[in-house]
Amino acid sequence: MIDSSLCKACWKCLQVCKNDVLAKVNLPFHKHIKITRGNNCTGCFLCTAECNFGAITKIIDGGKKLRE
Numbered sequence: 001m002i003d004s005s006l007c008k009a010c011w012k013c014l015q016v017c018k019n020d021v022l023a024k025v026n027l028p029f030h031k032h033i034k035i036t037r038g039n040n041c042t043g044c045f046l047c048t049a050e051c052n053f054g055a056i057t058k059i060i061d062g063g064k065k066l067r068e
Contacts, residue, residue: 006055007032013047013056022047 009031014022023036033055035041048056 001057001059002033002035003055003057004032004034006053007051008053008055009033010052012050012052016046016050018044018046 004025009024009026011024011033013033014024019037019040019042021035021037021041022033025032025034045058048058
């Protein structure tokens with residue numbers, strides 16, 4: 001799950017995602033990451049580990065949110 005209000009558009013998560021799950025919203029006054037291909041996610045959570053701003057939250061079985 002992405003919290004676009006916390007995203008600082010550093011694109012580090014996009015760089016570590018090997019499965020083409022994430023994409024940029026890169027408008028002049030509206031920049032953040034978004035999930036475009038959620039079905040491609042393998043649950044490696046490299047994106048979560050790379051985000052220094054807490055914009056990406058892990059969702060596991062049962063919809064429980066985990067932040068690290």
